[in-house]
Every structure is written in C-alpha cells, then in structure tokens.
Amino acid sequence: VSSETSKFSSNLTSIVSFLATIVGVFYFSMLLWVVNLFRMQPRVFKRDYSQHLQLYAPFVYIFIVINSLVETACASWLLVQHIHQQAYPDSPSRSALQLIIFCSCWTLFTAGFLTIMFIHPTWSTHPVASVGSQTIWVIVTLGVWVAGATILACELPAQCISVAYCSQIRALFGL
DSSP: OHHHHHHHHHHHHHHHHHHHHHHHHHHHHHHHHHHHHHHHSOOOOSSHHHHHHHHHHHHHHHHHHHHHHHHHHHHHHHHHHHHHHTOOSOHHHHHHHHHHHHHHHHHHHHHHHHHHHHHSTTGGGSGGGSHHHHHHHHHHHHHHHHHHHHHHHHHSOSSOSSOTTHHHHHHHHHO
16 A cells, blocks of 8 residues: 555656656746747837836746746645545645645736736737736735735644655745
C-alpha cells in the first residue's frame, strides 16, 4: 500500500507540474505576442507617468501571475493528496483549500487577462484596462485572498504534530 501511495503521489506531482508548465508557457507566449504587437504599433503617451506605468506595470502583473500559478499548483496538489489519502483535518480545511484554489485561479486568469489588455496597442484604450477598473480588481482580489487565508489560518492548529502535510499548508501562506 505504501509503494502504491508513493507512486500515486509521484505521478500526481508530475501531472500538476506539467499542467502548471503548460499554463505558464501559454501565458508567456501570449505575452510575447502582445509585446511584439506593441513594438510594431507603439502608443504615444500624453503624460510622463503614463510612460512609467506602461513600462513597470507589466512586471508587477507577471510577478502576480507567476505567484498565482505556483499557488494554484501547490494548493491543487495538496487537495488531491488529501482526497486520495482521506487525510483531511476536517471539512472546513477542505473548504479553505478549495477557496485558495479559487483565489489563485481567479488571480491567474484575471491578472493574465489584464496584462494583455494593458500592453496591447488597441485593447489598452478599453475601459477594462483603465487604472480605475484595475484598482477595483485589486480590492476585490485582495478581499478574496484575505478571506481564503483567514479561513485556512483558523483551521490550521498552532502545532503541526497531528496535521498531515502541515509544511505544505504553511508554504501556501508563504506564497
């Protein structure tokens, strides 16, 4: 039974890593396509701060997308491990993990979408790409993340003696 569980865990780790890599490659290929379009059709900015925002904001979005991709992979792996081994501390812990997966997927796809909207030469004039709508997105996303982290923190005991995968759960907080 132990080797079967170990084999399942190894296979699951490979699958989650492969899927995370595929999503990351897709994101970066779309990003390179949009950057190439931007170079072919540069925009003219009226204000100096707009140039700085256009230059540095994509790096912030790329950082957010990479972190949420890693968070999605870690939380998904942990949830499937719990399901396979039936080792949940309790039902609220499973719900907290599911909320963290939702938060990370929400952040992954919306931040990826906003990155492309922000850089694209013609799509950047759309109201979704405005600073105001991105501020609303940040507030909503922050609220969902705080809710997920709070629920997960309430379910995690102070000592990790009796909790399976406690160090992996702590890694979710680190990301």
